[in-house]
Amino acid sequence: MSRPLDRLRGTGHLWGVGLAAFGLLAAGTWLQDLLPERGAPEDDRGARPHVRSAEVGETVDLRAVEVSVDAVAGARTRLEFGSELISPGVWIEVRYTATPVAETTQLGSVELVAADGRRWTTVGRNENLCTESSPGVAAHCAAYLEVPPDAVPGLRVRLAVSPLDQRYDAVAEVDLGLTGPDAEEFGTAEPLEAVAPWVGDGEAS
Amino acid sequence: MGRRRGGVVRRWLLLLPLALVLALASSASRLHVFWWPDQLHEATAGSQGSPVEVSDEWEDQDGETHRRDLTLTVLAVAPAERVPTYDGTEPVRPIPGTVLWEVRLGFEVEPDVPLGSCRVSMIDTEGREAWAVRTSYGEQMLPMTVCEPTDSPGPGYAGLLEEVPGEEPSPPRPREYVVPVYVLAADDATPDRIRVWWEPPDYVEVEVDPDDE
Numbered sequence: 001m002s003r004p005l006d007r008l009r010g011t012g013h014l015w016g017v018g019l020a021a022f023g024l025l026a027a028g029t030w031l032q033d034l035l036p037e038r039g040a041p042e043d044d045r046g047a048r049p050h051v052r053s054a055e056v057g058e059t060v061d062l063r064a065v066e067v068s069v070d071a072v073a074g075a076r077t078r079l080e081f082g083s084e085l086i087s088p089g090v091w092i093e094v095r096y097t098a099t100p101v102a103e104t105t106q107l108g109s110v111e112l113v114a115a116d117g118r119r120w121t122t123v124g125r126n127e128n129l130c131t132e133s134s135p136g137v138a139a140h141c142a143a144y145l146e147v148p149p150d151a152v153p154g155l156r157v158r159l160a161v162s163p164l165d166q167r168y169d170a171v172a173e174v175d176l177g178l179t180g181p182d183a184e185e186f187g188t189a190e191p192l193e194a195v196a197p198w199v200g201d202g203e204a205s
Numbered sequence: 206m207g208r209r210r211g212g213v214v215r216r217w218l219l220l221l222p223l224a225l226v227l228a229l230a231s232s233a234s235r236l237h238v239f240w241w242p243d244q245l246h247e248a249t250a251g252s253q254g255s256p257v258e259v260s261d262e263w264e265d266q267d268g269e270t271h272r273r274d275l276t277l278t279v280l281a282v283a284p285a286e287r288v289p290t291y292d293g294t295e296p297v298r299p300i301p302g303t304v305l306w307e308v309r310l311g312f313e314v315e316p317d318v319p320l321g322s323c324r325v326s327m328i329d330t331e332g333r334e335a336w337a338v339r340t341s342y343g344e345q346m347l348p349m350t351v352c353e354p355t356d357s358p359g360p361g362y363a364g365l366l367e368e369v370p371g372e373e374p375s376p377p378r379p380r381e382y383v384v385p386v387y388v389l390a391a392d393d394a395t396p397d398r399i400r401v402w403w404e405p406p407d408y409v410e411v412e413v414d415p416d417d418e
Binding site for chain 1: 210213214217300301302303326329332333334335336338340341342343388389390391393394
């Protein structure tokens with residue numbers, strides 16, 4: 001009579017292992033459900049880009065490239081190869097330098113972010129004039145994006161290598177140091193002239 | 206009873222590494238799906254001045270496999286003195302902080318083998334890789350990287366010579382020819398290897414010495 005009971009006791013550790021395994025699986029599933037990875041890929045908290053904050057003139061290491069914002073300007077109008085583009089808001093010109101580290105690379109993503117979180121990317125008339133460059137050779141680039149004047153104070157620029165996929169990647173977020181009076185000044189400033197990208201230590205050709 | 210239980214625990218513990226290996230092996234497919242086939246890892250190695258026998262396979266859009274066989278020689282790597290323009294060549298106007306390298310590639314290949322869309326890069330002694338890309342170099346525009354003569358290119362990937370209506374078809378590609386390729390690099394970069402490839406994962410990697418002409 002006692003034999004079946006003994007057998008059950010003998011397999012006790014197996015039940016224990018099974019229970020522990022199920023317990024761990026359940027805990028894992030529960031944890032995974034807590035993370036918002038069921039939405040868009042960029043909602044995955046673990047995959048968010050590593051944002052590196054900086055100011056104008058500071059060099060930021062983005063692993064594939066080293067980047068620095070050199071100058072910022074603004075105006076109602078910008079000229080590009082003979083055409084005049086007038087903004088209902090203001091054009092912001094961000095001039096920056098990107099130096100690839102280990103492989104030929106081009107900085108492909110420029111976004112402006114307002115203090116209240118509004119964002120502008122290089123779609124429509126907005127442009128990122130940059131070029132591929134080789135490791136150790138600086139590419140001097142310029143981006144032109146139009147924003148409403150009320151977005152100018154506290155405006156930041158986000159620079160990243162890929163416009164498509166920034167998961168796990170390093171992203172530079174540079175405070176452009178702009179204020180309310182700057183926005184007014186941009187309203188009456190001379191038109192901005194597009195600067196074609198160039199490489200090396202020389203001046204623009 | 207205690208001894209027996211200890212033995213059982215030990216057996217299960219021994220199974221743990223095996224379970225770990227199995228788990229890693231089963232997730233290794235991700236490596237293949239997301240990364241491995243798109244990376245250069247099937248090298249054909251050589252050295253400057255020595256012909257390298259190259260056999261490269263690719264798959265067309267119908268999934269059919271094709272193969273090209275050719276002989277490639279990296280003849281020279283030297284700072285470029287002249288660059289091609291639309292109507293000839295002109296002297297290179299150097300830019301501070303950079304050196305424009307000219308890589309001379311010698312090909313021996315049948316005229317009916319497609320060679321379009323080749324890629325060339327230069328790896329320096331620090332391991333940095335500069336690609337030969339069409340870009341502006343000051344006021345000069347570097348030419349597109351091609352592995353065949355521009356005035357007598359071989360067939361495209363459809364297997365036919367690309368003819369422009371109303372224009373004389375270009376002469377067939379010679380069996381032997383030399384093409385220059387231009388690589389922009391930092392002025393502290395010393396060329397160490399030249400890579401040439403079409404479809405990953407196959408590539409040719411040739412050790413070079415810029416002083417060796």
